[in-house]
Amino acid sequence: MEPGMDFHQAFQAIDTDHSGEISVEELEDYCKKMNYKDTFVKKWLNLFDEDESGTITYDEYCNTLGLIPKQEVVEKHKVQQTKQAAGGSASGSAVSTTKTTTKTTTKTSVKGSASTSKQGRSRNEALSGTVLMKLSRARMFQRKAIYRLKKKLARSSGKSATAASASKVQLTEKVIGGEKNGGKRLVPDRRSPRSLPTSVPHRYSPPRPTKCFKDHKRRLRASITPGTVLILLAGRHRGKRVVFLRQLSSGLLLVTGPLKFNGCPLRRIAQSYVIATKTQIDISGVSLPERVNDAYFRRAKQLQAKRAKPSSADPFAKPQSAYQLVDERREDQKAVDSQVMTAIRASPDAKMLASYMRSLFSLRNGQKPHEMVF
Incomplete structure (x- = not known):
């Protein structure tokens, strides 16, 4: 132009x-x-x-x-x-x-x-070698996979193919009034739907039986056995070497330092946060108190002291609510540690084993833990 x-x-x-x-x-x-x-x-x-x-x-x-x-x-x-x-x-x-x-x-x-070219082409064009159109009803039946939906509907209704065919064949004789209507006519009991629904009706399925946490099966690594020396990888005592005593009902591991060697008391820890070493201590003669279980380590609710009005003598004084160790824990700690230390001293390498338990585990540059043998 x-x-x-x-x-x-x-x-x-x-x-x-x-x-x-x-x-x-x-x-x-x-x-x-x-x-x-x-x-x-x-x-x-x-x-x-x-x-x-x-x-x-x-x-x-x-x-x-x-x-x-x-x-x-x-x-x-x-x-x-x-x-x-x-x-x-x-x-x-x-x-x-x-x-x-x-x-x-x-x-x-x-x-x-x-x-x-794409411009000017009819969307509903005839396919080569066939009379079917691109957007015909039969072609859409195949593209939308309505045949699968039809099978699902048949399954959800709970009827077999023979029952469905029998229901289609069943006819009822109906009387038609009027002189020119023939008097009687055979009418199907149930008409087939013209179109199928777009979604499968929801079938109620009862929930699967689930086990409570207490009923779960507890598994333990094959490398962790009673008396195995473990290296802690998490918590305030990470890097310390402890002795594995037994597995509790919750699946956590019960370990001890002993307390005199490295300051680690009786504690629970998950087995995913420990490294199992090849060092073994014979603790077959160690007997644990029956009250040492998961409830034994449950945190006690500390009563929060009510905020008292500051006195005129010391206006900045705060109520003392420090944690106090229960006497039974002291007794259990002494009883277990004395038996474990006796087992350590009874081993042929007692001095080396004692210093080994006191030392901390750490990595330096170039050291790869996946290539190390513990």
Whole structure:
């Protein structure tokens, strides 16, 4: 489109024969004249050729752009079409037939090339080698996998295939009134639905039986046995070496330092936070108190002292609510540690084992724990 030219003038500039239709040849000539790309022809056909006839009429051009056709342009096209119809001769008709054939061939080739592109293609096109359409009911049945939904519905209803077929065959004789209705008619008991639901109806399934935490099975690593020396990896005593005594009902490990060696008392710890070493201590003669269990280590609720008004003597005084160790814990700690220390002294390498229990475990640069043997 040349600068300073409106849309009506642009149509007239391309329609050189003023017939009211723009053919493919006229578009190609206009492209050569204005030095446009070859894609200009395809774009115009895809945009303005609504009926895909290969020509762009003045009405199609105005409808696409939302313009009102000018009366003078329409009259000019009518006059030109009348002249062409009246002044045609036999030779002229032959020439026009040849020209029309050439135009039709050109239009068909351009239309075929344009149909290969995504623009201007019908979504519901016929598939090659079959009568089915791309968006037909049968094709959608396959694409949406409604046949699977049909099977699920049959299973959820609890009816077998034979029962379903039998229910379809069952007919009831119904009396129809009127002189011309035949008197009786066989009507199916249950009509089949026209369409299937989009989702499978929810079937209630009772919850699976779950075990309480106390009923879970406790497993212990094969490398951890009573008397094994463990290295703690978490908590305030991490890095210390302790002696494994037994596994509690909650699955936690009961360990002790002993307290005199490294300051670690009777404690519980998860086996995922320990490293099992190959060092073993014979604790077969160690007897543990029966009251040492999971409830034994449960944190006691400390009564919070009520905030008393500060006295005039010491306004910054705070109520003392420090933790106080129970006497029974002291007794149990002494009883267990004395037996464990006796077992350590009874071993042939007592001095080395005692210093080993007192030392802390640590890593230095270049040391890889997964390559070390403990």
